[in-house]
Amino acid sequence: MKQNYRTIDQAKKIIAQEEGVVIKNWGGKLPIALVWPNSYRVGMSSLALHSLYRLFNDEPDVVCERVFLGYQQLPQRDEPLFSLESQRPLDEFAAIAFTISYEMDYFNVVQMLRQAGFPLFAAERDENWPLLIAGGPAVYTNPEPMAEIFDAFAIGEGEAIVPPLIDALWEINQAPRAEAYARLAQVDGMYLPTLHHDGPVPRVWVKDIETRPTVTQIYTPNTEFGDRTLIEIARGCGRGCRFCMAGYVYRPMREMHLDTVLAAARHGLKHRDRIGLVSAAVSDHSWIDQIAIELRKMGARLTASSMRVDPISEPLIKGLAESGNQTLTIAPEAGSARMRKVINKPQADAQILHAVELAAKYNFPQLKMYFMVGQPTETEEDVEAIARMALAARQVFPRNIAINATPYVPKSHTAFQWAAMLPVETLETRIKYLQDRLNPNGVTVRSDSAAWAAVEGTLARGDRRLGRVLARMRKVNLREWARALESEGLSQDDFLRExxxxxxxxxxxxxxxVSKAFFSWDLRRALRDDLTPACPPAGCLKCNACDEEWALRPNHQAVLGPNLGAYGDNFIPLEVSSQ
Ligand code: SF4
Known part of the structure; x- marks a missing residue:
């Protein structure tokens, strides 16, 4: 599909509204397309995309340009594909790096390759085509459904992979595929599905998230977070919620020090008066009270990506309220204390309701509560407990309350990776029960489609055969999905089973x-309603995510702040052991 003047004009207008865009001369440089398989608006909300854009463009011999599936709010499936910065088509790049956060974007990947005129399967593309590489949490945890489409996968964190990947790409530019694959396989963290690796390819990660903080690189009004500077104040989470893929795969938790957060914020405030704090659990940062207080003193308006209630940070809640946030969001995930033990998120009812009281005290116009429906061992009594929890919140909070009752999708590389996904009909019945019970009582119940959640579940725990299913689909709808599965002789139930x-x-x-042995041990504990303690700040090699250098780092206490809630009872104040 050729560029047309309307879309080129649109791209130029978008660039003209950006601060921080990098426009490089292509001469003598390695051109890499950084592709987000969804719209500009969605992609530019992702700090990961900002970080990769900087990592690639920080290399003087690389020119990295972004490609999106359209520049509207929703993906555009009928527009020509080209890079935003220089409006070049995809086949002019040496390599194309997709970053894929969400399994449902696999449909968009296929669409983009078709729009760009690329043969879909790697086996059909020779060295005259750019290398297609994929990274991001969806493929980082299970590359197999995309294994016949991409040439290679980046397993792990961008900071660790990008520099050696660029070295390799320079060496293999236009080399025959077999040679290129062999060289890429030498890069730590690269998985080549057509090659035989000696055992599973281990992810790569960085210990230092301070030196090059992950913050907004490009400011644009055309995205959800266009009014703020996003700062990743911590990566990973040691709480061990058993459903949470991000919690496991970004282990161990690494914090950015208070001073670094404040320095990044000072810089960000030159662009926007709002600072968005980003991490798996913002309130778990050991310096969170000081971060909130100091940022408010600097005149920053605050937002937070996520929050726990055990403990809750009142200075953070106060800072969010004073900053004009309209909604306080908390995530109990389950209504009954028993289910919260099963999922290893043991927030007490009293802690959850205390957060609701603070939302009322600081006059938030809206309270949102996130729950999941269909987690392993859930009964109807547990669903009723969600309703009771929401009604108890209704008693305390006088303004709008909405709950999200999301169908639970078991994910790979979690303790629940072996669990069956609940049938669609059961999920629908339980969600409907909550709607019938809560909507008349002034609590809005929102949910995602259970049928599409089952498609997500199939892709999340699928295998290599699913690439052919995606290739068969000419439209993205449930009927076409079912037809494509059947044509390949596959059954969705087989992917969703225990x-x-x-x-x-x-x-x-x-x-x-995290090792398989740890996951199976953790699953057994879940089935006994036993809790697994949160990660200690150091001295532990239990799940295998930490290495000895990290576990035995000598200065860990010196950089920790006073909020030690993230470590539960596991805080080790003095000695560090290797057990
Ligand atoms: S090795 Fe220990 S501290 Fe490190 S992530 Fe695993 S459980 Fe947590």
């Missing part, structure tokens, strides 16, 4: 750090 503990799992081609 897996045996001794079964070889498709995603064992890679490891994300």
């Amino acid at each position: 897996r045996r503990l001794d079964e070889k799992l498709p995603w064992e081609s890679i490891t994300t750090g």
Whole structure:
């Protein structure tokens, strides 16, 4: 599909509204397309995209340009594809790096390759085509459904992979595919699905998130977070919620020090008066009270990506309220204390309701509560407990309350990777029960489609055969999906069933750090309603995600702040051992 003047004009207008865009001369440089398989508006909300854009463009011999599936709010499936910065088509780049956060964007990947005129499968593309590389949490945890489409996968964190990847790409520019694949396989963290690796490819990660802080690189009004500077104040989470893929694969938790957060904020305030704090659990940062207080003193308006209630940071809640945030969001995830033990998120009812009281005290216009429906061992009594929890919040909070009742999708590389996904009909019945029970009582119940959640579940724990299913689909709808599965002789139920503990799992081609033995141990504890303690700040090698250098780092206490809630009872104040 050729560029047309309307879309080129649109791209130029978008660039003209950006601060921080990098426009490089292509001469003598390695051109890399950084592709987000969704719209500009969605992609530019992702700090990961900002970080990769900087990592690639920081290399003087690389020119990296962004490609999106359209520049409207929703993906555009009928527009020509070209890079934003220089409006070049994809086949002019040496390599194309997709970053994929969400399995449902696999449909968009296929669409983009078709729009760009690329043969879909790697086996059909020779060295005259750019190398297609994918990274991001969706493929980082299970590359197999995309394994016949991409040439290579980046398993791990961008800071660790990008520099050696660029070296390799320079060496293999236009080399025959077999030679290129062999060289890429030498880069730590690269998985080549057509090659035989000696065991699962381990993820790579960085210990230092301070030296090059992950912050907004490009400011644009054309995205959800266009009014703020996003700062990643911590990466990973040691709480061990058993459903949470991000919590496991970004282990161990690494914090950015208070001074670095404040320095990044000072810089960000030159662009926007709002600072968005980003991490798996913002309120778990050991300096969170000081961060909130100091940023408010600097005149910053605050937002937070996520929050726990055990403990809750009142200075943060106060700072969010004073900053004009309209909604306070908390995530109990389950209504009953028993289910919260099963999922290893043991927030007490009293802690959850205390957060609701603070939302009322600081006059938030809206309270949002996130729950999941269909987690392992859930009964109807547990669903009723969600309703009771929401009604208890209704008693305390006088303004709008909405709950999200999201169908639970088991993910690879979590303790629940072996669990069956609940049938669509059961999920729908339980969500409907909540709607009927809560809507008349002034609590709005929102949910995602259970049928599409089952598609997500299939892709999340799928295998290599699913690439052919995606290729068969000419439209993205449930009927076409069912038809494509059937044509390939596959059954969705087979992907959503419970897996045996001794079964070889498709995603064992890679490891994300946490060992299979830890997951099976943790699953057994879940089925006994036993809690697994949160990570200690150091001195632990239990799940295998930390290495000895990290576990035994000598200065860990010196950089910790006073909020030690993230470590539960596991805080070790003095000695560090290797056990
Ligand atoms: S090795 Fe220990 S501290 Fe490190 S992530 Fe695993 S459980 Fe947490």
